[in-house]
Amino acid sequence: MAELLDGKRIADEILSEVRNDVIGTDDAGRRPPGLAVVLVGGDPASIVYVGLKVKKCAELGFHSERHxxxxxxxxxELLALIAKLNADHAIDGILVQLPLPKHIAEQEVLDAIEPHKDxxxxxxxxxxLLYLGQxxxxxxPCTPSGVIELLERSNIPISGTRTVVIGRSTIVGKPMAALLINRSATVTVCHSRTVDLPAVCREADLLIAAIGKPGYVTDEFIKPGATVIDVGINPVTDPAMAREFFGDDEKRFAAIANRGQTLVGDVHPRLAATVAGRITPVPGGVGPLTIAMLLKNTLKAYRLAM
Ligand SMILES: NC(=O)c1ccc[n+]([C@@H]2O[C@H](COP(=O)([O-])OP(=O)(O)OC[C@H]3O[C@@H](n4cnc5c(N)ncnc54)[C@H](OP(=O)(O)O)[C@@H]3O)[C@@H](O)[C@H]2O)c1
Incomplete structure (x- = not known):
């Protein structure tokens, strides 16, 4: 059975390092790092994510603002707020929660954020800069950067490995590939038009799935002993589907009964575990690292601004 990679433990490690650095700035009499989170509309998942980010800021001693x-x-109107936050010296990081409502020009908004606060x-x-190797x-981006931290802190080699990334989004797949190339992996990026995806994936020592399809990556995609990183987060509400993915794991059925859902990644956990050497669980794998990297990035922005 595959070894589980504990993303939560590594995220806690990163957060504790960030916390110590923030205490250091306080001791030196400097203002704390500041993050502004902007939420437009009432998407329920976005409200939860924004709440988690603001809560984490408070726990770590950051100044945070929620708009x-x-x-x-x-x-x-959104551009006017961004301009105000760009000029605000107490704010080092600006995060506009995506997705934005359809009528808003998303790229225009993202382009308006000062690069050093992005x-x-x-x-x-x-x-x-990422693609220049600088x-x-x-x-x-937080999620792929979190994957790199997870690999490096787990002593999983990257340099020289055959690595396959499934997904080419600007949020995960493409920056993931760039981060891996910068660390000398040999990277193949796959997407919905890739021919014979399982065969391409079976060449990978390191397989990273970011497609948004529950349990899509099965044992037939995985080279025996490979490391599998599951970026996907998909809700499972049907107990029969939960049984398919998790066997008799009672915690999953309890989650559906109590909260209406459990989560599965893009990798089929039960089948993948029979072939992979190491695998990230969902939840508790890549997810916690994303938020840890947001705070680490805000601290970096704070330092770059000094
Ligand atoms: N853990 C975290 O913190 C975190 C953060 C962000 C995202 N996520 C999760 O990661 C997953 C991916 O997110 P995303 O934002 O990158 O999604 P996205 O923008 O929808 O991109 C999905 C990518 O997967 C490819 N794809 C879709 N179906 C495929 C198939 N059958 N075979 C091969 N490739 C396929 C698409 O190919 P085309 O380009 O050809 O359409 C696209 O490049 C989602 O489950 C999301 O919830 C998790």
Whole structure:
């Protein structure tokens, strides 16, 4: 059976390092790092994510601001808020929670954030620096950066490995590939048009799945002993489906009964565990690292601004 990689433990390690650095700034009489989180509309998942981010900021001694704007907000109104936050010296990081309502010009908004405050790493300047291999100067996207931390802190080799990334989104797949290339992996990026995906994936020592399809990656995609990183987060509400993915794991049925759902990644946990050497669980794998990296990026932005 595959070894489970404990993303929660590594996220806690990163958060504790960030916390110590924030205490250091306080001791030195400097202001704390500041993060502004902007939420437009009432998407329930976004409300939960924003709440978690603001709570974590408070726990770590960051200054944080939450800006809740109504669904009817125009692009111009949102741009005006971004301009204000860009000029605010107490704010080091600006995060606009995605997805934005359809009528808002999303890229225009992301482009308006000062690159040195772009803690999501989506501004073209940060994307460019990442692809130039100049990560020290860049803010890089939180989820793929969290995957790198997970691999490096678990002593899993990257350099020289055959690595396959499934998914080419700008949030996960593409920056994931760039981060891996910068660390000398040999990277193949797959997507919905890839021919014979299982065969391509079976070549990977390191397989990273970010597609948004519950349990799609089965044992036939995995080279025996490979490391499998599951970025996907998908709700499972049907107990029969939970049985397919998790066998008789009572905790999963209890979660559906009590909270209406459990979560599964893009990797089929039961089948993948029979072939993989190491695998990230869902929940408790990549998810906790994303938020830890947001705070680490905000601290980096704070330092870059000094
Ligand atoms: N853990 C976290 O903190 C975190 C953060 C972000 C996202 N996620 C999760 O990660 C997953 C991916 O997110 P995303 O934002 O990258 O999704 P996305 O923007 O929808 O992109 C999905 C990618 O997967 C590819 N794809 C879809 N079906 C495929 C198939 N059958 N075979 C091969 N490739 C396929 C798509 O290919 P095309 O380009 O050809 O359409 C696309 O490139 C989701 O489950 C999301 O919830 C988790």
């Amino acid at each position: 809740n704007l109504p669904e009817s907000t125009t692009t111009a 803690v999501d790493g989506f501004h073209p300047i940060n994307v460019g 990560e020290k100067r860049a803010l890089t």
